[in-house]
Amino acid sequence: MAAPSTVRISLTSAGVCSGPVNIFSDADGFTIPFASGISIATLTGPFGFLTPVPFGTTIVRIKNSSFNCQNYEQVLII
Numbered sequence: 001m002a003a004p005s006t007v008r009i010s011l012t013s014a015g016v017c018s019g020p021v022n023i024f025s026d027a028d029g030f031t032i033p034f035a036s037g038i039s040i041a042t043l044t045g046p047f048g049f050l051t052p053v054p055f056g057t058t059i060v061r062i063k064n065s066s067f068n069c070q071n072y073e074q075v076l077i078i
Helices: 040-044
Strands: 006-009 021-025 035-038 049-052 059-064 072-076
Touching: 006 059, 035 049
Parallel strands: none
Antiparallel strands: 006 049, 021 035, 021 059, 059 072
């Protein structure tokens, strides 16, 4: 089995209803976050968030974890 890839996830901006977020993978149908409680300050900071992703991931979903905000962004990994 191959080792998981590592990706840097970075946002250029965030909306009013943002953070903290959970990060999901399409490898499991976006069902279980592989990273939780990530702050918007980390994601919009100069270094972003460096994390291994599950094997087979081609899309990550960055989803707000706040009860009142269910917005998310999906990003294709290339």
